[in-house]
Amino acid sequence: MLRTFFLSCLLLFSKSMLAQDIKGLITKVRQKIEKVNDYEASGKMKTNVAFLKVPLADVNVYFKKPNKLKLKSTKGVSFIPKGAVSFNINNLLSEDFSIIDAGTDKIGNTLVRVAKLLPNDDNSDVVLSTIYIDPVNNLLLKSKTTTKESGTYELLLSYGKYSEYGLPDKVVFSFNTKDYKLPKGITFDFETSSDNKAKTIKSNKGVAELLFSQYKINQGVAESIFK
Amino acid sequence: MWSLLQIELFKISKRPRTYLSFAAITAIVLIFQLAFKADGKSYMDLMLQNVQDNFELNKENAINGYFMCYIILNTLLVQIPILVALIAGDAISGEANMGTLRLMLTKPISRSQIILSKFIASFIYTILLLVWMAVMALFLSILIFGMDDMLIFRVKGEESQILQILKDDVIWRYFAAFGYAAIALTVIAALALLLSVFAENSIGPIITTVCIVIIFTIVSNLNVPVIDKNVKPWLFTSYLVGWKGFFYIGTNTEGQPIPGSIENWPAIRNSLFILIAHIFLLLGITIAVFRKKDILS
Numbered sequence: 105m106l107r108t109f110f111l112s113c114l115l116l117f118s119k120s121m122l123a124q125d126i127k128g129l130i131t132k133v134r135q136k137i138e139k140v141n142d143y144e145a146s147g148k149m150k151t152n153v154a155f156l157k158v159p160l161a162d163v164n165v166y167f168k169k170p171n172k173l174k175l176k177s178t179k180g181v182s183f184i185p186k187g188a189v190s191f192n193i194n195n196l197l198s199e200d201f202s203i204i205d206a207g208t209d210k211i212g213n214t215l216v217r218v219a220k221l222l223p224n225d226d227n228s229d230v231v232l233s234t235i236y237i238d239p240v241n242n243l244l245l246k247s248k249t250t251t252k253e254s255g256t257y258e259l260l261l262s263y264g265k266y267s268e269y270g271l272p273d274k275v276v277f278s279f280n281t282k283d284y285k286l287p288k289g290i291t292f293d294f295e296t297s298s299d300n301k302a303k304t305i306k307s308n309k310g311v312a313e314l315l316f317s318q319y320k321i322n323q324g325v326a327e328s329i330f331k
Numbered sequence: 332m333w334s335l336l337q338i339e340l341f342k343i344s345k346r347p348r349t350y351l352s353f354a355a356i357t358a359i360v361l362i363f364q365l366a367f368k369a370d371g372k373s374y375m376d377l378m379l380q381n382v383q384d385n386f387e388l389n390k391e392n393a394i395n396g397y398f399m400c401y402i403i404l405n406t407l408l409v410q411i412p413i414l415v416a417l418i419a420g421d422a423i424s425g426e427a428n429m430g431t432l433r434l435m436l437t438k439p440i441s442r443s444q445i446i447l448s449k450f451i452a453s454f455i456y457t458i459l460l461l462v463w464m465a466v467m468a469l470f471l472s473i474l475i476f477g478m479d480d481m482l483i484f485r486v487k488g489e490e491s492q493i494l495q496i497l498k499d500d501v502i503w504r505y506f507a508a509f510g511y512a513a514i515a516l517t518v519i520a521a522l523a524l525l526l527s528v529f530a531e532n533s534i535g536p537i538i539t540t541v542c543i544v545i546i547f548t549i550v551s552n553l554n555v556p557v558i559d560k561n562v563k564p565w566l567f568t569s570y571l572v573g574w575k576g577f578f579y580i581g582t583n584t585e586g587q588p589i590p591g592s593i594e595n596w597p598a599i600r601n602s603l604f605i606l607i608a609h610i611f612l613l614l615g616i617t618i619a620v621f622r623k624k625d626i627l628s
Contacts, residue, residue, distance in 0.1 A: 155493060157493065157586050159587055182388070184387045184388075186384070186387055293486050293487070293572070310385065
């Protein structure tokens, strides 16, 4: 009887320790990114969506505390994924949420801690976020966010020389897309025999890959950029 | 032959209907440009549909001179053959109607030369029409809307696509497309000229040419598998839109456009061969019929 009581106490204690750990880890990640008041980053965006045949786009990303983020193309016509703003880690961690420790996992060769974030606000668009944190470097490596309106977003982040600020060099952003169907006949297309045979597997997943080459951190970003 | 051609060109230049074609193109293009300047975003919204739920697009940049020209050319697809038929359909039948054909044939010129000179004159008129269209639809649109990357909305087989061509990669495609259009419209000129041989007033061949173009175009766009397979390849109108092939840019395995590439050059080349074959065939029949024809008017 006494043995069972001690074991239960130990289990409860270790569980609460683990929960504390994950909270502590998230706090450390937050502290890291809070060193950044604003930044401007330039890079390239590769969009991979079944119906979009678009070239690499030159983009600039602007961020300003607390959670303003703007992704802009520097030239030409470009399709900017609307949910791309969710790659803002500040945004992800700024909400008031409850944390559930979901144990550990592996991303590549890195052992990561997994946490599920449940927003406390019933009106929040986010239903659930799952984050994967590298506990050694205190960096967010992956997140999955399920929203009420826009489906599920997934982020994969890789870090380089700006890891001390928690700013990624590469972001792979996956999102849900809707079917795109133009009514046949309005475009008067030139059809070739290969067009009729062309049947590809349709995917409702889109991927945008952002590669940042340079960050300007804490040098000030004009408010007008976010309008 | 040169003097004969000069005379034919002089005759075309003296007909009011020649300038009517240029005025019609000017009016249509200006209306389009005005409409898109006022509310081009509505058209863009229609074409983008639910893409806008997932993506933001700088529509102001997307509605540029290159895009405008493509839209205008797409819409003028049915009208331009009518304008070509207006002149080519009148070439022989107009002379017959005025009674000048018999007089003309009393001169020491072969009947083949007469047909050839009329055909070349119609071809030159077609080229001038296209040059004017390029000036109005392309260069004026660039002046009004500027230059930027070009978007192509397309249905390929069962799927719809949006292609983006970088602005440095567009202009050569227009030159190629206008070159192709010149050949395609020459088929219409050759057809109208052939029909003109059988008539004694110009209304008949002009209307018949227009009817053939409209009926064939409708059949070409029916999208019924049996017709697509068995009838469509035999209709010259199926190849009139081949100029668009220059804007279907090739893509790599990741779906990114390859600058300077064309998705299906063999299809364009084959279409060109078919159109050129039509020109020779129609012209050959015209010469053969005209050489044996009793000229009674």
